Amino acid sequence: xxxxxxxxxxxxxxxxxxxxxxxxxxxxxxxxxxxxxxxxxxxxxxxxxxxxxxxxxxxxxxxx
Numbered sequence: 001x002x003x004x005x006x007x008x009x010x011x012x013x014x015x016x017x018x019x020x021x022x023x024x025x026x027x028x029x030x031x032x033x034x035x036x037x038x039x040x041x042x043x044x045x046x047x048x049x050x051x052x053x054x055x056x057x058x059x060x061x062x063x064x
Contacts, residue, residue: 016030
């Protein structure tokens with residue numbers, strides 16, 4: 001018997017919500033290494049991390 005279910009990314013298995021911000025964002029902590037990210041309203045933690053890494057790399061023209 002094979003399992004035909006697609007594996008979907010579940011942020012709640014990799015990230016833990018710490019708190020919300022006054023503007024509607026969320027502060028997330030990654031389980032593996034304790035990394036903290038601040039996500040904008042409607043943004044998932046991986047998107048917030050990617051936005052930060054792009055900005056740090058100097059390639060911020062497509063972030064917003």
